Amino acid sequence: xxxxxxxxxxxxxxxxxxxxxxxxxxxxxxxxxxxxxxxxxxxxxxxxxxxxxxxxxxxxxxxxxxxxxxxxxxxxxxxxxxxxxxxxxxxxxxxxxxxxxxxxxxxxxxxxxxxxxxxxxxxxxxxxxxxxxxxxxxxxxxxxxxxxxxxxxxxxxxxxxxxxxx
Numbered sequence: 001x002x003x004x005x006x007x008x009x010x011x012x013x014x015x016x017x018x019x020x021x022x023x024x025x026x027x028x029x030x031x032x033x034x035x036x037x038x039x040x041x042x043x044x045x046x047x048x049x050x051x052x053x054x055x056x057x058x059x060x061x062x063x064x065x066x067x068x069x070x071x072x073x074x075x076x077x078x079x080x081x082x083x084x085x086x087x088x089x090x091x092x093x094x095x096x097x098x099x100x101x102x103x104x105x106x107x108x109x110x111x112x113x114x115x116x117x118x119x120x121x122x123x124x125x126x127x128x129x130x131x132x133x134x135x136x137x138x139x140x141x142x143x144x145x146x147x148x149x150x151x152x153x154x155x156x157x158x159x160x161x162x163x164x165x166x
Contacts, residue, residue: 004028004086004116007075010035010052011045012150013059014132016124020090021060023118028086031066034078046133046157059147076111087115092125 006021010033024031033056037049047055049070060066071078075087087107089100097117104115120127127145136142136154143151 001029002027002086003030003032003082003084004088005032005034005075005079005082005084006088007034007036007071007078009038009045009129010056011047011129012052012132012146012154013056014124014127014129014146014150015144016090016092016120016127017129018059018147019121019124020088020118021066022063024088024116025063025066027116028088029065031063031088032082032084033060033066033068034075035068035070036075037070037072047153051153055150055153058149074110076107076113079113080111085113087113089115089117090120091117092120092127 004024004027006017006024008017010017021031021033035049035052035056045052053068053070056068060068069078069082079085079087087104089104091097091100100115100117104117107113107115132142132145132154136158142154146154
């Protein structure tokens, strides 16, 4: 069985993430969407690891061969523990490639794992979770960039933060 992992923080999950997951699901028998849980960065996240996992589970529920998991520590350790030999990464631009190539080479030096790069679809080439959060914080329309249930949770979370800051 060909298994792959699509890792990320997914804070929040975007349509760009889902595009890569959908395309990976066509290439592999099983795809695990793995949310990195970095406790030192927990305070800078908009959503908790549990909330991100819940949103991802809902977002990928239509794919029969995609599951969601969390992990701490090295991605390569997660891969070894779960018999995964491929990491799928989406590339938006050349700048992504420079960083991701270094990561791929480091990962392959740590474990028997290959990295597969999938270029983003043109309509998502600019899309990043950080941009979605920033635009939404300033009242911009991000409805075309995230699934409807993520948009709802994003709006609610930002309203909570605004109320707390008042």
